[in-house]
Amino acid sequence: MKVEVRSEHARGAAAARRMRSRARAFLAALGREGAELSVLIVGDAAMRRLNRAWRGKDRATDVLSFPVAGSGALLGDVVISLDTARRVAREERRTLGAELDRYLAHGILHLLGHDHEASPAAARRMARAEDALVGEGMVRGTGVRPFDSATLSRRYAQGERRRSRTRTTSRTSSRSAP
Helix, strand or coil: EEEEEEEEECCCCCHHHHHHHHHHHHHHHHHCCCCEEEEEEEHHHHHHHHHHHHCCCCCCCCCCEECCCCCCCEEEEEEHHHHHHHHHHHHHHHHHHHHHHHHHHHHHHHHHCCCCCCCCCHHHHHHHHHHHCCCCCCCCCCCCCCCCCCHHHHHCCCCCCCCCCCCCCCCCCCCCCC
């Protein structure tokens, strides 16, 4: 198993160490001991640039997956925004480590072919796989990530435009990230 983790975030060294360890554990749990994976930790500005370039969405997101075409050991790349993870962990009263684990599990599952947007059945399968890895994954059975009522109320009270309820969609083509 080969897991390469790099941080381009000024405060990402500890997150990078955690992601290396967790990625190995997740791949082993998924029976992918021979897999190769790369994980990149960035801030919201870099994530926004990637999301705009590869998905046409001019906003930061939490996790992006870039699968590698073919059937070899190399799965692809997972890019995680440490800024978003910190913010969401605080909002949803989770530890930063737990939030990062959720993003990593979500990204790896996308690399393995899971797609919560394909159908409700696919969303349920991905939700079960995430839950098996991290206890509470990002995808719920319908493919919609629920917010609690306090978070929704706070967002509407602050005048925020309603966001897509699926904060992350890692659907990508088989192109590789730059």
